[in-house]
Amino acid sequence: MAMTSTSPHSGRTIRMGRMTRHNLLMGLLFISPWLIGFLILTLYPIVASAYYSLTRYDAISPPEFVGLGNYVDLFTKNPLFWQAVGNTVYYAAIAIPLNICIAIGVALLLNMEVRGRSIYRTIFFLPSIVPDIAAAMLWAWILNPQFGLANAMLKALGLPTIGWLTDPDWSKPSLILINAWAFGGSVVIFLAALQDIPRQLYEAADLDGANAWVRTRYITLPMLTPVIFFNLINGIIGAFQYFTNAYVITGGQGGPAGSTTFYSLLLYRNAFSYFKMGYASAMAWILFAAVFVMTLLLFKSSGRWVYYEGGDNN
Template sequence: MTLQRWGLRPKYRNLLLGLIFISPWLIGFIVFTIYPLISSLYYSLHRYDLLRPPVFLGLDNYITFFTDKSHTPVVVYNTLYYVVLSAPLGVVSAFLLAGLLNTQIKGRSVFRAIFFFPAIVPAIVTAQIWRFLLNVQYGAVNGALQGLGLSTIPFLSNPDLSKPSLILIHMWAQGNAMLIFLATLQDVPRSLYEAATVDGANGWHKFRYITIPMCSPVILFNLIMAFIGGFQNFTLPWLISGGTGGPNQSTEFYSIHLYRRAFQNLHMGYASAMAWILFVVIVAFTVILFRSSGRWVYYGGAAE
């Protein structure tokens, strides 16, 4: 209205209006994304401990990361171990739970609520529950095993079992992915299944040749989200290990080590270099997944 009075042509009027409406994002984008991205790149080329001014190092931080023998190998191993197992297992468990909920059952909303709930509990609570539940001496799980005359399992105190235990907890908290799958499953046209029934297909055929292809775009979406989340996994292992990354460095994941370097050792430059390496790896992983998806993702009549 007021802008019309200024005699602006509609095209420029709309440009101005559009920019006014998105201006909060534009400010946030420049101040809290673009500027930090650039300065992070700058810090990654410097030694910086917050106290003294940054000292230019060139690529030394990156070289140090790739040649370091005491932390890098174990941190990278832990992270890849976790990502490669937790992402597919989480997606599979979410998909199977959704599939089970999508059959004709009584009390579906109750089961759905129970399966979903772990996903919205604060991480600090999840950590407290599982630390206690899996405790080798006082935990309920080991208590039950002893009650059955079996030997106890040191889930969180044995370096070989700590990562599998974290993956198990991850699978328990897949409510978001499960709900997304459930909505997708409900959108698969019933006519497809009926046509298949007429053609004499059994349950497995329908699952393999209708359900999976129709859900494949969403499987890809959830898989990518799980990979990205897995690479950045911080809060739960940090809380469960009490900030130690233990036992014996077995849950010292990439993001935990990065945090430790930045905020405990004040190696801001080195942490920035680690962050950029992580960024590149995540982008590369996502691109590879997208590229490979042409072979198994079906973009037919499914929602875009």
């Protein structure tokens, strides 16, 4: 049997030689553990969830086709859905830029020639390796309104105490604060990018009499834009899937007064508390579509603000 493939350049059909065919088969065989895993554990669930999102399905009874019923119900009849969307957008809109700004700021500081720099870098990276659950428990204590360190400090300063996680006005900012604490991962990436900026750019700027702010504004930040872009995309994906801290700290209830009912929390509740798998699948696809559109828009806009050294954009 002769195997053929089509050349991407000429469009002509190319006949595979015996060795090429053999190598292809061997290659496929060697990657087959991953390939089988991908097909069964990733691709199949994705396709299945698309189908289940059009059904009423509880994991035990056969799925009942309801068309777009789940989507219509979510958008038009479920006020909790919109509350969860609102909470998640609020969280994403503040947490993502805040995290990036803090990470850039700390990376700039850690990039300076100071004694003990590697120790500071280690210290700032440490929170990133604390498991999410442990971090949530730790912060629940720090922000405990009665015994927490945060309120103790406020009291010591003569300031009024705050119901960090018990007051609906403060619960989301508190969770954003917890998220901002674990910025070490982003700092490492920004640090790597900072060290990749050619020194001659700064030397030329120095010769032109540029001060620190001008160098940062016109050299450092533009050169960091690919990494900012990368962090932005990752941040959006992470923020819209935000779950662990909210689940652990509120015991899955999304309180107080629904202020921490995030999208993924509501999705989880529908899937594993109410066993509305079709409904939860529809929520998952809406989430995917939203993140996909936002990522697409960011990619479209990246030509205007992301600078790739050696690229053809400005």
